Amino acid sequence: MNKQILVTGGTGFIGSHTVVELQNNGYDVVIVDNLSNSKIEVLNQIKEITGILPKFEEFDLTDKVKVDAFFKKYSNLEAIIHFAASKAVGESVDKPLMYYNNNLNTLMNIMSCMIEYKVPNLVFSSSCTVYGQPDKLPVTEKTPRKEAESPYGNTKTICEDIIRDTLNAYPELKGIALRYFNPIGAHETAKIGELPLGVPNNLIPFLTQTVAGIRPELSVFGDDYNTPDGSAIRDYIHVVDLAKAHVVAIERLLNDKNKENCEYFNVGTGNGVSVLEIIESFERATGEKVPHKIVARRVGDIEQIYADTTFANEELGWKAESTLDETLLSAWKWQENIGE
Numbered sequence: 455m456n457k458q459i460l461v462t463g464g465t466g467f468i469g470s471h472t473v474v475e476l477q478n479n480g481y482d483v484v485i486v487d488n489l490s491n492s493k494i495e496v497l498n499q500i501k502e503i504t505g506i507l508p509k510f511e512e513f514d515l516t517d518k519v520k521v522d523a524f525f526k527k528y529s530n531l532e533a534i535i536h537f538a539a540s541k542a543v544g545e546s547v548d549k550p551l552m553y554y555n556n557n558l559n560t561l562m563n564i565m566s567c568m569i570e571y572k573v574p575n576l577v578f579s580s581s582c583t584v585y586g587q588p589d590k591l592p593v594t595e596k597t598p599r600k601e602a603e604s605p606y607g608n609t610k611t612i613c614e615d616i617i618r619d620t621l622n623a624y625p626e627l628k629g630i631a632l633r634y635f636n637p638i639g640a641h642e643t644a645k646i647g648e649l650p651l652g653v654p655n656n657l658i659p660f661l662t663q664t665v666a667g668i669r670p671e672l673s674v675f676g677d678d679y680n681t682p683d684g685s686a687i688r689d690y691i692h693v694v695d696l697a698k699a700h701v702v703a704i705e706r707l708l709n710d711k712n713k714e715n716c717e718y719f720n721v722g723t724g725n726g727v728s729v730l731e732i733i734e735s736f737e738r739a740t741g742e743k744v745p746h747k748i749v750a751r752r753v754g755d756i757e758q759i760y761a762d763t764t765f766a767n768e769e770l771g772w773k774a775e776s777t778l779d780e781t782l783l784s785a786w787k788w789q790e791n792i793g794e
């Protein structure tokens with residue numbers, strides 16, 4: 455029988471791409487999602503790509519009664535990948551309690567069921583946000599975490615601590631926290647991708663909507679940073695490369711290859727890329743012009759961050775494969791597919 459994996463938030467952006475990679479690797483996936491930031495149609499899109507319709511249960515993981523009922527029903531789970539969370543930095547400043555409730559209670563409900571129903575393995579969606587603006591670049595997993603800049607960022611730090619403390623107390627459990635850098639792009643079939651609600655906050659969906667004519671122009675937030683071209687630097691990773699990192703993390707846990715009961719991996723490309731370089735690369739890859747203007751810095755943004763991925767390369771045997779041009783072309787194909 456195929457190994458069964460619970461993917462929470464599996465209809466979301468990173469979740470849906472990960473479900474595709476898991477199914478392509480022979481795993482039996484069951485998704486739990488409350489569809490608060492995703493669409494049910496994603497399930498059919500996944501089926502079109504992989505030939506398999508994933509099992510799906512719609513409920514909110516903050517509801518412990520429903521979480522318990524779920525774990526009673528699915529008694530063969532081998533591992534959990536926990537994506538389900540609220541993720542908008544700005545919104546978290548306005549609605550901190552919603553963020554703490556959603557992001558902490560879902561994790562605690564899941565972990566208490568891991569103990570009770572003996573599901574030993576967890577892969578958690580963490581973020582490079584835990585590093586804040588690091589003193590030294592690139593960041594390794596040993597780079598000290600910094601005080602979070604937003605309630606959203608704080609939930610990621612606290613969740614990492616909840617996992618560490620729980621795994622210490624229950625040595626029969628194991629976990630991996632993947633610290634994502636900036637996931638962008640879409641599946642090569644353009645059947646799944648990012649579906650931002652309303653005006654996008656993130657760079658790439660705003661950029662592709664601008665090129666599609668939905669937004670008049672892209673604002674480049676700041677050209678006075680201490681970087682070669684003055685715009686801010688991030689490590690942009692193709693979402694499919696990121697999805698594949700989850701499959702190798704699952705394999706590491708299922709095969710008992712982990713060296714500690716709680717491990718952390720940076721999941722990025724290792725390349726720092728500026729906002730202006732993104733525009734340049736997008737124009738080169740797609741042949742489309744990106745209307746843009748320079749405006750003031752966005753409050754709360756850090757100047758630059760990018761990953762040292764040596765640990766993931768060596769320990770997981772994983773490496774990001776897509777070039778930035780390929781990644782941006784995939785984002786544009788997705789935008790063209792969803793249209794306005």
Ligand code: UFG
Binds near residue numbers: 583655
């Ligand atoms: N940017 C623009 N114009 C825009 C949007 C963004 O110039 O319209 C710039 C930002 O200033 C930043 C870069 O593009 O320099 C990337 O911004 P994003 O909003 O796409 O991503 P962030 O790096 O701000 O945030 C991402 C995730 C968060 C996560 C954070 C960790 O969205 O969930 O990385 O550092 F917490």
